Amino acid sequence: MKQLYILTSVLFCIAPVFSQTDSRLHDIINNVSVERIKSDVTTLANFGTRHTLSDTISQTRGIGAARRWIKSEFEKTSSQCNGCLEVFYQKNLVKEEEGSRIVKDVWVVNVVAIQRGTKFPNRFIIMSGDIDSRVSDPNNFTSDSPGANDNASGMAGTLEAARVLSKYSFESSIVYVGLSGEEQGLFGGRGLAAYAKEMGWDIVGILNNDMIGNITGVDGVVSNRDFRIFSEPVPPTETEDERRARRFYGGEVDGISRQLARYVHKTTKQYMPEMNPMMIYRLDRFGRGGHHRPFNDVGFAGIRIMEAHENYTQQHQDIRVEDGIAYGDVLEHVNFEYAKKLTAVNAINLASIAWAPPAPSTVEIGGIVEPSAKLKWNKVEGAVGYKIYWRDTTSPTWDNSRYVEDVSEYTLNGIVIDNFFFGVASVGKDGHESLVTFPNKIFR
Numbered sequence: 001m002k003q004l005y006i007l008t009s010v011l012f013c014i015a016p017v018f019s020q021t022d023s024r025l026h027d028i029i030n031n032v033s034v035e036r037i038k039s040d041v042t043t044l045a046n047f048g049t050r051h052t053l054s055d056t057i058s059q060t061r062g063i064g065a066a067r068r069w070i071k072s073e074f075e076k077t078s079s080q081c082n083g084c085l086e087v088f089y090q091k092n093l094v095k096e097e098e099g100s101r102i103v104k105d106v107w108v109v110n111v112v113a114i115q116r117g118t119k120f121p122n123r124f125i126i127m128s129g130d131i132d133s134r135v136s137d138p139n140n141f142t143s144d145s146p147g148a149n150d151n152a153s154g155m156a157g158t159l160e161a162a163r164v165l166s167k168y169s170f171e172s173s174i175v176y177v178g179l180s181g182e183e184q185g186l187f188g189g190r191g192l193a194a195y196a197k198e199m200g201w202d203i204v205g206i207l208n209n210d211m212i213g214n215i216t217g218v219d220g221v222v223s224n225r226d227f228r229i230f231s232e233p234v235p236p237t238e239t240e241d242e243r244r245a246r247r248f249y250g251g252e253v254d255g256i257s258r259q260l261a262r263y264v265h266k267t268t269k270q271y272m273p274e275m276n277p278m279m280i281y282r283l284d285r286f287g288r289g290g291h292h293r294p295f296n297d298v299g300f301a302g303i304r305i306m307e308a309h310e311n312y313t314q315q316h317q318d319i320r321v322e323d324g325i326a327y328g329d330v331l332e333h334v335n336f337e338y339a340k341k342l343t344a345v346n347a348i349n350l351a352s353i354a355w356a357p358p359a360p361s362t363v364e365i366g367g368i369v370e371p372s373a374k375l376k377w378n379k380v381e382g383a384v385g386y387k388i389y390w391r392d393t394t395s396p397t398w399d400n401s402r403y404v405e406d407v408s409e410y411t412l413n414g415i416v417i418d419n420f421f422f423g424v425a426s427v428g429k430d431g432h433e434s435l436v437t438f439p440n441k442i443f444r
């Protein structure tokens with residue numbers, strides 16, 4: 001009897017025991033500073049205009065001054081972590097003929113800061129905000145265009161996430177980036193996505209933050225808890241064979257960007273249960289776009305994180321009063337507490353992904369006309385186990401899961417393949433999970 005007792009306790013000890021939550025993520029949430037975000041949004045708004053075609057020489061006005069300041073802030077953060085950030089400009093010359101909103105040749109300059117991963121230095125999770133702003137006429141590059149919410153809020157959140165996360169070290173690399181040329185046609189994102197392809201970056205995904213500071217909607221709704229996660233259903237780069245396979249195996253709502261959206265939704269629910277993340281099953285707002293799209297265009301996962309209740313009188317507007325309405329994207333309309341919350345949403349997801357092992361690249365599924373679903377996957381370096389997820393086909397979230405130890409196949413007894421969707425995530429030693437990989441192979 002005593003022997004049996006010892007045996008059970010030993011078994012218990014060797015099984016990985018995950019605490020419910022990682023206290024470091026709670027610290028990260030608490031360390032995001034409202035004051036610093038407020039100060040950064042104010043500084044950015046005070047550059048007068050950050051229009052992509054605006055002045056680059058002045059030290060106080062225009063996009064040149066703005067990007068030099070952003071670079072210096074990343075460098076300041078880096079100097080406080082023994083140079084843990086690689087800070088540089090990534091730029092592309094965009095020619096006048098490339099778009100109706102490019103009225104003269106212009107260097108579109110992004111500011112990049114890389115916090116290099118210790119174990120997977122070439123694996124990247126990216127957080128972005130935008131540097132540039134605009135008024136009513138997209139080609140007006142001289143008028144005051146504070147862009148306080150669109151998108152100094154996202155840029156300030158990105159600077160602040162770098163400050164908070166640079167106190168930790170991660171297995172995968174985190175990229176913090178200020179993108180430019182957004183309002184002129186998503187040129188900065190296109191440039192960085194091409195650069196990433198050229199450099200062979202293994203990108204887990206991009207969390208693009210565009211307008212994370214407004215809580216008073218044009219429809220009268222006021223909420224400092226709702227926010228939206230936009231994701232496209234499947235990559236536009238999928239092959240004809242993949243498209244055809246979906247008819248028979250499913251996957252219409254299970255592309256890589258959607259898995260990233262589900263990941264952010266889940267982490268937020270777990271660590272910030274007061275928030276209300278709303279997954280929107282579309283690339284972006286109806287007919288509008290953002291800087292995650294150029295990454296999606298070349299096959300990378302990417303989502304847009306933003307406020308849930310927009311106010312159109314405060315976006316892309318000349319500053320004026322008309323019929324008693326004060327138009328303009330000015331500081332007074334930004335809710336810095338809310339921008340802090342959405343910055344924290346980003347930070348905990350960046351940290352969780354950068355602490356987690358990579359997702360299995362191949363997940364095979366079998367069990368046609370059998371009582372049980374079977375899954376096989378490739379083992380991943382750094383994973384101590386795997387989590388098999390499944391859900392009703394109509395559910396937006398991975399509602400059921402089973403943790404399995406360091407194996408590469410598993411049979412879900414009594415779970416019929418026809419009635420659910422399935423996926424597999426890797427689990428690291430601290431309990432952090434990779435994104436879920438939807439089955440990409442069938443076996444019989």
Ligand SMILES: [Zn+2]
Pocket residue numbers: 150183316
């Ligand atoms: Zn905009």
